[in-house]
Amino acid sequence: MNARDHWVQQAAGRVFARSWQPDEADHEGLAPIVMFHDSLGSVELWRQFPELLCRGTGRRVFAFDRLGFGKSDARSDRLSARFVAEEARIYFPQLRRQLGIDRFIALGHSVGGAMAIECAAQFPDGCEALVTIAAQVFAEETTLGGIRAAREQFADPVQFDRLARYHGDKTRWVLDAWIDSWLDPAFADWSLRSVLPNVVCPALAIHGNTDEYGTTIHPKIIAELSGGSVRPVIMAGVGHLPHREQPDAVVALIGDFARALRHP
Numbered sequence: 476m477n478a479r480d481h482w483v484q485q486a487a488g489r490v491f492a493r494s495w496q497p498d499e500a501d502h503e504g505l506a507p508i509v510m511f512h513d514s515l516g517s518v519e520l521w522r523q524f525p526e527l528l529c530r531g532t533g534r535r536v537f538a539f540d541r542l543g544f545g546k547s548d549a550r551s552d553r554l555s556a557r558f559v560a561e562e563a564r565i566y567f568p569q570l571r572r573q574l575g576i577d578r579f580i581a582l583g584h585s586v587g588g589a590m591a592i593e594c595a596a597q598f599p600d601g602c603e604a605l606v607t608i609a610a611q612v613f614a615e616e617t618t619l620g621g622i623r624a625a626r627e628q629f630a631d632p633v634q635f636d637r638l639a640r641y642h643g644d645k646t647r648w649v650l651d652a653w654i655d656s657w658l659d660p661a662f663a664d665w666s667l668r669s670v671l672p673n674v675v676c677p678a679l680a681i682h683g684n685t686d687e688y689g690t691t692i693h694p695k696i697i698a699e700l701s702g703g704s705v706r707p708v709i710m711a712g713v714g715h716l717p718h719r720e721q722p723d724a725v726v727a728l729i730g731d732f733a734r735a736l737r738h739p
Contacts, residue, residue, distance in 0.1 A: 476526060483539070483573045485566060488548030492539035492574065493518050495529040505737070506578040506603040507535035509570075511562070511587030511594075514653035517545030517641045524718045524726075531726035532733045534580070539570060543652065549645045554652050556661040559586065560670075563593035571601070580733065582606040584718065585688065589667060592697070596673035604736055605678040606729055609715050611689045612696050613666040614657065621688040621715075622657050671700035678705040679732045681725060683713030706732065 476495060483490040494507075508528060510521065518525075518538045529536045541562065543550035555561065567590075570576070581602055583591030588610020595602040611618055629635050629650055639646040656662060678701055680694035694707040708728055710717055718725045 476529065478526070481574060483570050485542055485569050487550065488542055490539055490542055490548070490566070490570065491518065491546035492537060492570065493525070494538075494574075495525050495536045497529055497533050497535070499533060505534045506580050507537055507576060508532065508580045508582050508606075508733075509576065509591075509594075510536065510538040511581070511583035511590045512538070512541065512544070513585035513587050514657075515638060515649060516584065516587065519545060519641050522719065524722055527722055527726045528582075528729060531730040534733060537574060537576065542566065543645060543648055545641060550648060550652075554656045556656075556659065556665065558656060559589045559665070559667075560593050560597075562590045563597045567594055567598075577601065578603050580604045580606065580736075582608070582729070583610060584608040585715065586611060592667055592670060592674060595676055595678070596670045599673065599675050602676050604676050604732070605674060606681070606732065607678070607694070607697060608681045608717055608725065609683060609686055609689065610680070610693055610697070612671070612693050613668070614663055615689055615692065617690050618688050619657060622654055626654050668696065668700055671697060672702045675702040677703055677732075677736065679729065680705055680707045681710065681717055681728060682707070683710045683715065683717050683720070685712060686715045688715045 479494050481492040483492055517540045521538055525536045525538050540547040578601055581591035581594045588607035591605055595605040642649045680697040682691055682694040684691055691709055698705040698707045713720050
């Protein structure tokens with residue numbers, strides 16, 4: 476397993492990325508997996524999952540810290556109500572170009588899943604497949620309630636300091652970007668219902684049935700409205716972090732899905 480760090484220059488600053496490459500040579504020619512993290516996430520917070528995914532699929536894997544997160548440069552601006560679509564429209568093209576990514580599999584967790592959906596919709600010629608993990612496709616009250624509860628949780632300095640291990644002096648911005656964006660009345664009407672018909676690639680939608688940030692209505696909507704074939708998978712007894720709660724099972728699901736792309 477070969478891991479390598481990269482820096483991608485955006486107009487507003489540098490973005491940190493890391494790639495994992497299988498030891499076997501037969502990954503050449505296969506579309507790599509590009510991972511989009513959640514609202515508080517980073518490359519480091521994926522923990523061992525990218526490496527497991529690389530081994531389990533035999534594909535190269537890229538993960539990156541969005542601008543303002545993790546090791547990437549700080550941001551001081553407020554996220555707009557269109558920040559999900561903007562990640563695909565403004566930031567992802569630079570990432571693809573500088574890392575030499577042509578065709579790709581978009582994989583995202585939580586709001587990163589929504590961003591992966593936007594990438595699949597906006598770049599149908601490049602996106603070979605889509606994988607969502609605990610993704611949200613509209614501002615459900617369950618999601619908003621979970622964010623309100625988390626706001627109280629992160630008022631505890633101990634919880635704040637734990638998050639600061641990954642985001643450093645950007646931690647306050649990261650928290651505010653998550654909480655203020657989702658709870659902003661201007662975001663209440665956000666939905667991917669009009670975007671999903673433009674997703675024409677095969678998709679795998681993984682969701683836990685005890686997810687505290689979104690009910691199973693989200694993978695159902697992905698399956699019903701996507702323009703391509705979708706396999707929804709509801710994992711029993713699993714919450715908002717399927718890849719951390721049952722990593723082997725999630726890697727197996729994605730591995731089977733990815734192999735079917737090679738041998739339909």
